[in-house]
Amino acid sequence: MFVRKIKNRWYYTINEVDQNGVRHQHEHFGGFTRSEACRAYRQAMAEQDRTGKYFEPSSMNFSDFLQEWLEKYARYYLKPNTIDLYNSVISNHINPNFGKWKLRSLTTAALQDWILELKDSYSKSTVKCIMSCLRSSLRWAVANREYLLTNPMDNVKLPPYRTAPKRPKVFTPEAIQAIFERFPAGHPIHMPCVLAYYTGMRLGECLALEWSNLNMTARTIRITGTCYDKKGVPKITATKTTSSTRTITFGSKLYAELKAQKLWQDKNRFQAGPFYREDSQHKFICTMSDGRQMTSNNVKYFGMWCKEHFPGTSFHSFRHTHATMLIENGLALDYVSKRLGHSSIYTTANVYDTITDQREKAAVEAMERIL
Template sequence: MEGNVRKRGKRWYYRFYISEKDGKRRQIERFGGKTRQEALNSLREALNLYHNAGSIPTDENLSANDFFEYWYNNYVKQQLSKNTQTNYRNVLDKYVLPKLGIYKLHKITPATVQEFIDEVSTSTEYKRDGKPLAKQTVSIILMVVKEALFYAVNPLQILHSSPALYAKMPKISEHSKLREDLKIISVKQFEQIINFFGKDSMEIMPFFVSFYTGMRRGEVCGLEWKNVDLVNNEILVHQQMKQYSKTDIRIGKTKTAASYRTIAIGNELVTLLKHQKMLQNKNKLKYGQLYFDSDFVCTKKNGKPITPNSIKYLSGKIHKELGFSFNFHSLRHTHATMLLEAGASPKEVQVRLGHTKIETTLDTYVHLTNHKKRETANLFDNLTNFNI
């Protein structure tokens, strides 16, 4: 490996040489970590940056805009998944660069970052309905800024400390989400969806699966028969389908570790799944060699998997043709709402939906949990009934 590491006091440093424009060589030495291995890892990353980008930005006049672009191109695009790259790119372009990109990197202070995130959290310029951003969106924006500016500290060391280190999330009073906000549908409206497709339609299967399980779009599309237990009535969720373009479709890990879960299913969905398998076998004989053979549960007549974009298109048709507010995520919200209204605990719903934190469940369905609190109070009154 080019370069080396050495210990000075209790800290480890890495060093290597770079070529200047005038042909001279200059030594770069920077703090690498508290252990030799951390320093070696920092050295490898710095060398990778140097060879891929030509040089590490050190100019005092480096703009924040150029730095964020450098971080995106040399870290995000090299180390993170394509889906994360897309999300980070959107955060940078829409929120970060227009506000923080105007500064010199060295001029960004802790106050600058805090003022930025405070302003973003209250601004009404980003959403068409004129409402402020959701708490989760603001949290993601702050996370991206923190990750980027920490990168300027380590491994680049063009900043001594991150100005975002102590930036705090603003207090955001989330309004209780109503049924209309979540696009929750009724059982009668789901019956309309069934009639819209026809029960023997192959395209309705993703809608059935999500309605009965609360699974996400990518999880439904990525579901394979090997993870469906029709004897013990269970579905194992351990992968999802991601679609980046019409032809770029990949199977990857679930959204979070909590998303990896086993979902108990009822007899109605078991019957529908068996019917789906029968239709697939029937079509396999009908199409012969033209049949696209796979293990996916949700497929078209020719066996090709139903993709996330296909579901998005079909959901749009439902909204347009049936005339009520709907997207595929409506089924997930509807499933959770029906469970909570039937008496399931928020913890049970959290596990079933694959939420990492119960706070996500409580915040999303706060209108229901508040209703339950009132029901509980009334229930206790009915039990006592002292006629005071």
């Protein structure tokens, strides 16, 4: 084994015999320490023994590889919102730091050191997203493209964050009353607010909901998709996760709201006549006065209004409020988890089980009676 140090990098040399029987020497970057270079040498030799030839790590720039990954993998296998998120992560974080690096030059040590630096400037969720993008793309480089022998992200660890988790913001009863006074029945924003409050649905799920998804007799809603409208014409895509495809039951209050919404749409359709801009293929529940499907852009004003009158809240606070009210009134955590469409009950527990002060008070009162 021959390894040597050049400046602050270590290189190893490996021999290979080509198809004509000519012997060649290849020197390659092995890492920033001698032990890393030795480990890279052993991996190269193991691959040579296994296949009979030397494995040449890809010499393309990491930015070029990421573009290929986005076009050939992410485009077909990831949700549009995830692709948007990863595009932002790549352009704002990964490419400025590693874009010009050769793919073969990436090491666990370099990536781990960078992740540790990010902790001082970015939240835990942002760092986790960056790591997820790196890990997924480099896994594809190993398993699908065979550009690398091993994934340098496999042993990169998320640094510990000692801060307490943020408590989800919920609407108080007074806030709910103020919201429905400001956005009453007949206002386009009223219906998505009502759906989110009574069912815990996400905004995209509300905007994708069609009348065909409702069973007014059984009083159930079948959620089968979500609305993606960040680029161009809105389109209905698959739900966030497989568990997000679910059936939700509702009561008499939402039933009355849905009946009123149907009458409001019928009235608008009659008054507008041929100028009613209803989708010919989809009969959406959340529409504008002229029949157009609502988009997330139409709901932006609601978010701005919330920030002004109830700081820290947003449309998503309806979902937090719904879940919190169910838990505080004794509904089982597994039921709430399924109703929200969480992929795991642990997600529900981590987000909501720490904010139910009412349950804490009830527990204290029970202990007082028992002990």
